[in-house]
Amino acid sequence: QVQLVESGGGVVQPGGSLRLSCAASGFTFSSYGMHWVRQAPGKGLEWVAFIRYDGSNKYYADSVKGRFTISRDNSKNTLYLQMNSLRAEDTAVYYCAKDPGNAAMDVWGKGTTVTVSS
Amino acid sequence: QSVLTQPPSVSAAPGQKVTISCSGSSSNIGNNYVSWYQQLPGTAPKLLIYDNNKRPSGIPDRFSGSKSGTSATLGITGLQTGDEADYYCGTWDSSLSVPWVFGGGTKLTVL
Secondary structure, three states, X not given: OOEEEEEOOEEEXXXXXXXXXXXXXXXXXXXXXXXXXXXXXXXXXXEEEEEOOOOOOEEEOOOOOOOEEEEEEOOOOEEEEEEOOOOHHHOEEEEEEEEOOOOOOOEEOOOEEEEEOO | OOOEEXXXXXXXXXXXXXXXEEEOOOOOHHHOOOEEEEEOOOOOOXXXXXXXXXXXXXXXXXXXXXXXXXXXXXXXXXXXXXXXXXXXXXXXXXXXXXXXXXXXXXXXXXX
């Protein structure tokens, strides 16, 4: 079945780094754009980043631009989010989501939790 | 402050109908398809509506979507206690600074 599984979350000090992974299965990963979306505790959804199916274009929210990098390895069916210079306000559950080609996210992972705290 | 505006909460009794609005601008809703997501407590969001008014396989026809100009609406009929959740609208935005936007979310309470 179509599935996305995030990993790599954890507790990190302010200024630190983490790399999140999103393993895809059950669909042709290399054919679809992918998103990262986060949700801070008790807050709404915040879009973080998007990468086209072939990695040719990447887009970021202003809040993470210059600190986070989205990438993908289509040979490994895996999406990544490299997070540097982490701040307390980056504390959230991070979800990866598949983009079917229109304005929607049709498959979501269960999320991985990132906590930035000293 | 979200780019797309939703009411923070709505409520209705079981069996009744409720609508949730999502207001945007010409740079987002006005020129793009809208999607809607349901997030049950403690779970990941799930796609409810795409392309303004289409339902993915497995989504009951109690859920419907519409769009007019720069606003979109999610409708839910025959409310069930299991529909209690947070609902979000989302779409692309032509603004280069914020390519994708979500609404702030609406908490649905089934009384």
